Amino acid sequence: MAYERTDRKPEEFRNLKMTTGFISSADGSVLIEMGRTRVICNATLLPKVPDWLAGRGTGWITAEYSLLPQSTGKRVERERKGASGRTQEIQRLVGRSLRGAADLAALGENAIVIDCDVIEADGGTRTASIIGGFVALAIALKKIKARLGIEKQILKHGITAISVGVVSGNPLCDLCYVEDSAADVDMNVVMQDAKNFIEVQGTGEHASFDRAMLNKLLDLGENACKEIYKRQMELIGEELP
Numbered sequence: 001m002a003y004e005r006t007d008r009k010p011e012e013f014r015n016l017k018m019t020t021g022f023i024s025s026a027d028g029s030v031l032i033e034m035g036r037t038r039v040i041c042n043a044t045l046l047p048k049v050p051d052w053l054a055g056r057g058t059g060w061i062t063a064e065y066s067l068l069p070q071s072t073g074k075r076v077e078r079e080r081k082g083a084s085g086r087t088q089e090i091q092r093l094v095g096r097s098l099r100g101a102a103d104l105a106a107l108g109e110n111a112i113v114i115d116c117d118v119i120e121a122d123g124g125t126r127t128a129s130i131i132g133g134f135v136a137l138a139i140a141l142k143k144i145k146a147r148l149g150i151e152k153q154i155l156k157h158g159i160t161a162i163s164v165g166v167v168s169g170n171p172l173c174d175l176c177y178v179e180d181s182a183a184d185v186d187m188n189v190v191m192q193d194a195k196n197f198i199e200v201q202g203t204g205e206h207a208s209f210d211r212a213m214l215n216k217l218l219d220l221g222e223n224a225c226k227e228i229y230k231r232q233m234e235l236i237g238e239e240l241p
Helices: 085-099 125-148 177-182 211-236
Strands: 016-020 028-034 037-046 060-067 111-120 159-167 170-173 185-192 196-204
Touching (some): 016 125, 016 211, 028 125, 037 125, 060 085, 060 125, 085 111, 085 125, 085 159, 085 185, 085 196, 111 125, 125 159, 125 211, 159 177, 159 211, 170 211, 185 211, 196 211
Parallel strands (some): 060 111
Antiparallel strands (some): 016 028, 028 037, 159 185
16 A cells, blocks of 8 residues: 655655753753654764773764653663663663764874763654754854864864655655654665765665665655754854864
């Protein structure tokens, strides 16, 4: 049975809103809303780099991710005994993606953590975390550089991301939960400067896909990332810190 969207075109992403300064105690903070998906992204300077990096003269950027209990239709248990496999995978994806923006040597022996807390999940939480996390990181670095007296440019690239997928044979951009749960193919696209790919995670959940469909999905992702990148830079400013 064919699936047709009623709220937007197949190539369109949901209404995107980013509110900066959402948490005043963080070095950089963004509330990102994509449709009904809402994530608080906070960037904070840590007192030291991980032990395995100590003495190497380079910095580190990492991420933590969590779903708040009422973020989904069924209450999510807090992960008090450690992050689940899914959570760890998402944290690594967000961390890898944001490190793809930075000259870690220019950061010196300093570390920054990006906390991504999902307050409402309606699909695309990991890509929303990357989008909002990058803006929070850029805002934080402007403050951190001034505080630590760092003059070198740390962020060399802009990072953005979007989910794409195939539902009932139709390639779609930015899947909501209903679409994601019914998707034959699910994919996350992460881009550097909306030009080069950092990561592409694609899975045939219920069906395989050919090269032609892969190209369609990548085109959807790239076009969406170009528009989202413009929105990010409007908040960050013309120059990256």
